[in-house]
Amino acid sequence: MRLQGRTALITGAGSGIGRATAELFASEGAGVAILDRDAPAAEAAASAISATGAEAHPVVADVSSPDEMFRAVARSARLLGRLDIVFNNAGVAPSGSVLDADEDEWDRCFAVNVKGTYLTSRAAIPHLQAAGGGSIINQASVAALVGMANFSAYSAAKGAVVSLTRAMAIDLAPMGIRVNALCPGAVHTPIMEPLMRNQGGGSVERGLELTAAKHPIGRLGTPMEIAATALFLASDDAAFVTGAILPVDGGRTAQ
Numbered sequence: 001m002r003l004q005g006r007t008a009l010i011t012g013a014g015s016g017i018g019r020a021t022a023e024l025f026a027s028e029g030a031g032v033a034i035l036d037r038d039a040p041a042a043e044a045a046a047s048a049i050s051a052t053g054a055e056a057h058p059v060v061a062d063v064s065s066p067d068e069m070f071r072a073v074a075r076s077a078r079l080l081g082r083l084d085i086v087f088n089n090a091g092v093a094p095s096g097s098v099l100d101a102d103e104d105e106w107d108r109c110f111a112v113n114v115k116g117t118y119l120t121s122r123a124a125i126p127h128l129q130a131a132g133g134g135s136i137i138n139q140a141s142v143a144a145l146v147g148m149a150n151f152s153a154y155s156a157a158k159g160a161v162v163s164l165t166r167a168m169a170i171d172l173a174p175m176g177i178r179v180n181a182l183c184p185g186a187v188h189t190p191i192m193e194p195l196m197r198n199q200g201g202g203s204v205e206r207g208l209e210l211t212a213a214k215h216p217i218g219r220l221g222t223p224m225e226i227a228a229t230a231l232f233l234a235s236d237d238a239a240f241v242t243g244a245i246l247p248v249d250g251g252r253t254a255q
């Protein structure tokens with residue numbers, strides 16, 4: 001029970017990596033706020049966790065909206081009683097090179113992945129301070145560390161998340177708040193489907209095979225493997241870890 005007595009706000013927790021992290025944190029003793037813009041997904045995740053006897057609350061908001069996030073973070077802290085951990089995980093991943101990326105999707109990619117991280121953290125920091133400090137985990141990607149074909153806006157946005165993580169780590173260290181980033185390799189979740197279809201020439205299965213082969217471990221990661229590293233960063237095991245950019249990628253960026 002590495003998070004006994006702690007609480008966590010996890011964005012994008014209605015699906016994939018965020019939901020797995022909410023389940024893992026709850027199984028380690030944390031109360032969790034399941035924030036997602038997809039209300040049925042947030043409610044389904046929260047009720048599955050509540051059914052195990054843990055504390056979980058669905059919170060519906062769009063991380064790119066300043067007003068919604070102030071309200072949603074305040075509501076999460078009120079429901080949970082305190083706030084110790086924030087996982088800025090909500091993301092979107094549009095395909096496209098600089099030549100053919102859709103301009104509106106480019107803006108949306110930065111609004112959700114980068115500005116959403118800023119807005120969520122800004123709203124949460126006073127609550128973390130009130131709890132005596134805490135841990136912020138930002139969800140980046142291997143796309144922040146190596147070039148990836150057809151992923152221009154996403155790579156740029158996740159690169160910004162990495163830089164923002166370092167800046168936040170320095171600014172927030174005096175407040176006892178640690179800030180770290182995860183850089184996952186490929187994990188099969190709904191966000192990956194369009195990209196996999198594209199890379200597999202119309203076949204998601206072929207795209208997944210080709211992508212798995214790019215990872216020296218020879219397979220994709222699982223949501224729970226990414227959640228396990230978020231648990232490490234959230235817990236006191238990482239008490240001296242801040243400003244770290246941690247690849248969780250089966251060796252993808254070691255090549």
Ligand SMILES: NC(=O)c1ccc[n+]([C@@H]2O[C@H](COP(=O)([O-])OP(=O)(O)OC[C@H]3O[C@@H](n4cnc5c(N)ncnc54)[C@H](O)[C@@H]3O)[C@@H](O)[C@H]2O)c1
Nearest residue numbers: 012014015016017037062063090091141184186187189191
């Ligand atoms: N799956 C991968 O291979 C992979 C690899 C590296 C990084 N990531 C990152 O991990 C994070 C989670 O992705 P996932 O793979 O679990 O995908 P997913 O599609 O399963 O989950 C993403 C969740 O974020 C929510 N969301 C999207 N925009 C939102 C917004 N504006 N406000 C609130 N919620 C919003 C969605 O509703 C969804 O529930 C993303 O930041 C993604 O970029 C994923």
